[in-house]
Amino acid sequence: MVNFKGIGEIIKILNMNYSKKNYAIDVSGRGKATPPPLQHLLDPINKIVHSQRCATVTLPCILKAPLPKNYKVRWSKVEPAEYMEVVILITNGAHHKTYGPLGSRVRLRHSHRYDASLTISNVALEDEGRYRCQLINGLEDESLTLVLELDGVVFPYQTNYGRYKFNYFEAKQACQRQDSRLATYGQLYKAWTEGLDWCNAGWVMEGTVHYPIINSREPCGGRLLLPGVRSYGAKNKSKDRFDAFCFSSAVKGRVYFIRGHLNFKEAIQACQKDRATIAKVGQLYAAWKFSKLDHCDGGWLEDGSVRYPIITPRTGCGGLPDPGVRSFGFPSKLRKKYGVYCFSVK
Template identity: 75%
Template sequence: MLEVLDGTGSSPKDAAGDAPPHLQYLLEPLHTTVHTQRGATATLPCVLRALPRNYRVKWSKLEPANYRESIILITNGLYHKNYGPLSPRVRLRHSHRYDASLTITDVALEDEGRYRCQLVNGLEDESVSLTLHLEGVVFPYQPSNGRYKFNYHEAKRACEQQDSRLATYQQLYKAWTEGLDWCNAGWILDGTVHYPIINSREPCGGRLLLPGVRTYGARDKQKDRFDAFCFTSALQGQVYFIRAHLNFKEAGQACRNHGAAIAKVGQLYSAWKFSQLDRCDGGWLADGSVRYPITTPRERCGGLPDPGVRSFGFPSKELRTYGTYCFVGK
């Protein structure tokens, strides 16, 4: 069944929730969302108003791909222990004795999501929830052999190979509010399938459906096949263009000759979003596609009215028609 969901991924009838319980030991954070970018350092606030005699503070993260809660760090105020893949990049801020805030260094794409700071005091416990939000860009992605070729696992791998990851529902919804209009359905991180529509039209569910993020719900991750919606954030490096007439193999070599690598699709989108990269020249990318980024739309550069990354698809790799986009890390 096709539904149109709100920004939380829930139907309106499910939106109401219970008020948070009264906190005895933890201070309610002034802001429950922390905004950051890939590569930055971010701190999730958790401050005690009083210190119980014997207590523990446990930090955990809700994993959107499987709805499980993963422990990150446990402390008793004197000692702490880190857990899981975040372990090398997290520490307690501990700016004073009541401070149990969690600092994450070198923020990665997979760090976005909901975190919980839980105080355990004997049989009692209380917690505050916070959201780490990465500024970024969502882009639709399909392989060279056409649309609707990915099962869930292939879609996940394809995004990761292009310096991105499968988008969350919240990221896709935000992209829709910012103008993403795409008629092909794609996988997102939680295993559901959606497509964002701004201009209702016959091939995209019909003219009678309101604009919104339309959903097919959860699908079979092995058997069902769709495109992918990928998410990427700021670059730790630079994308630049080499003007030449190169085939695909020569494009990769041209980048290597400059001490760089041929850019991935996510890197080009990131440079367009965060560095305002604007070029009217089609260039090879690592997946064999040819694209170009436009921040200032103009008639001779595709003629479309909105900024975006334009695509020439996947031409023959033997063609010597295009230049190449290269990426060099910092």
């Protein structure tokens, strides 16, 4: 792991040929970089690779003949928000060595002599992001950047104490406890295009605060404002408090419902008796999104909330026109009224 103290340092590490090849690097990922022509790397047609959590994915990096002598290929993950670049794997064509936690789940595809593609097994939420395949050949280094995007679902999250209780770091922890992570702004924007309408502002991964509006209305900025992802901009990560927008992807397991009139403690025991655990909010959303879980009964979840997933809206199941995960909020844990959603690992 290489740490950097400022934005200037990350520009240096991303632009390895800055003294000879003067081109712009955009570490935010929002703009377009102007890379130098690749001499020994084949420029892939698609630089965005899609996958899901728990899957196996390959990031393409193909070398072009003739290969330079004594070359090395280095794979790394670029983390602009933390001003760091994490080395994952280095190879000289004959041998390779892996580094860090991600290194235990990666290998070279190596389907032929010129194949330096990186295969990641059991993809995790934190694997999403920007990767760099760099050919090191003395002073004539060159590299290409690929983006790994996970298919998933964004959901708003708040505590049982009400809205606007999280600073940025608490929001990150809250999402992680619910088998998810903070959504990126891009993921929140995509969720808005798919119909997410939520009036409370929440943190996203970049440290900014937003809320997505489909139907303009008075409590949400007024009727005169156009629909869109409203922004509060960057906020103080330690002092300012909002809700969180979490992101979850597919899960390697099954979420199912146990019927009953259970209090919270009895709900936990019912799942344990069935050799399962009480489901987390992110697991329920993932089951709704990827397994099309559709159940009209409210059930306890691990955080003490009561929710139910609807694929086909119908009378008696929330009365709303759109599919989604409905919520009863956080009722008293002593209340004997609900069933429970359990999670069983495959």
